[in-house]
Amino acid sequence: MDKGKHCILVGIDFGKPSLTAIEQTFNLARLLKIELTLLYVIEENDFLKRFFSQRYGNESELIRSIEMELNALKQEIEGRSGIKVNTVIGKGKPHDVILKKAEELNAVMIFMGTTNSDEKIVGTTTHKVVRTAKCPVITVRAETYHDGCRTILLPLDLTAQTRQKIAWAIEIARLYAANIKIISVLSSTDDETRQNLNIQLKQARNFIELSQISCSAELIEKSPNDANQAQVILRYIDQHPEIDLIVIMTQPEEGVVNYFLDAEAQQIIRSASVPVMSIVPHEFSYPSKWLGE
Structure with missing residues (x-):
């Protein structure tokens, strides 16, 4: 080779x-x-x-x-x-x-x-x-999956590395002619956080649609019974059988000690009923570094 x-x-x-x-x-x-x-x-x-x-x-x-x-x-x-x-x-x-x-x-x-x-x-x-x-x-x-990729789930938060995750979701969606579902989980009652998440959802959806990819965006509120955001995301996957892939960042913020994988990322990797694409945010993470050559 x-x-x-x-x-x-x-x-x-x-x-x-x-x-x-x-x-x-x-x-x-x-x-x-x-x-x-x-x-x-x-x-x-x-x-x-x-x-x-x-x-x-x-x-x-x-x-x-x-x-x-x-x-x-x-x-x-x-x-x-x-x-x-x-x-x-x-x-x-x-x-x-x-x-x-x-x-x-x-x-x-x-x-x-x-x-x-x-x-x-x-x-x-x-x-x-x-x-x-x-x-x-x-x-x-170790389970069977749909042959192909119909819909990609893209959970977004307010961290700086969101752009890399969106870029990879777009490239995979292009390859498979797949749709993208964006979700953000609201964990607080803070109006400013809600507003910022809605703004980001709208911006991300517009950006993805400019790439000629069908996209939906949804803000989901975390209930008191949910242990964390990962539980909300996992339930969402189970409720939407058309989802065939989820894209996550494994270090949600710069400065996170890299000896440990974020607990919620671990939960998603361990329990998701669909394949999980994990991306570590750094300069090599953009798909153009890999798919564009």
Whole structure:
């Protein structure tokens, strides 16, 4: 694969969530006319390595076994989708390897499977990749989804990085000929906050419609029974089955300590019934850096 080309990078462990994530890449890869790269990471000194090393005798046999499984999966995907697939085996801490390979391969996006658990935080690997990747990360739960993207949900607040999120939503909507639903959650009774959110909703809607994309905007009030804004957003997704993707920022304000992923972003990533595109706000986050080349 040419180093100058873009690809979609998929973290794979052969579990159902990562296999579902692969399924979600097909249309996007076709629309962007780029290849898929499946990445399997062998963790040093982890339990699975010891288990498989005992089963296969040594690390070389383990790697050969993984190569065979990856090759079989590659052939299956290419046969079903017609998309060129590359496979890579890395060694080390999964988040480090994923982030390094994403930069080496000029990944336009990273896809990762995630499970829905009762835990209050997302998995360590997903957490670290989502908060530090230079390209968007799409997390997918182990369920089936609509084939394509009809409507993109775009929650907006009053932070400065809103423009990057809007830019990505527009580009994805263009690719899929999708609609965009903008929502803002009002958590207070402050009239000034309400006014500012309504102004931003109107400006964002007008900007998106100038791009010839159908768009609606809605201000939703958080009820006393809602624990936080994430709960309001998750309920909204469940009430609108036409939504196929949600776009969020994983660090809502500059200066947020980047060792921790915002708790409400974690809740959305862990519990959303649709794929979640997470974007870390920085200069590389604009789609022109990735899709315009």
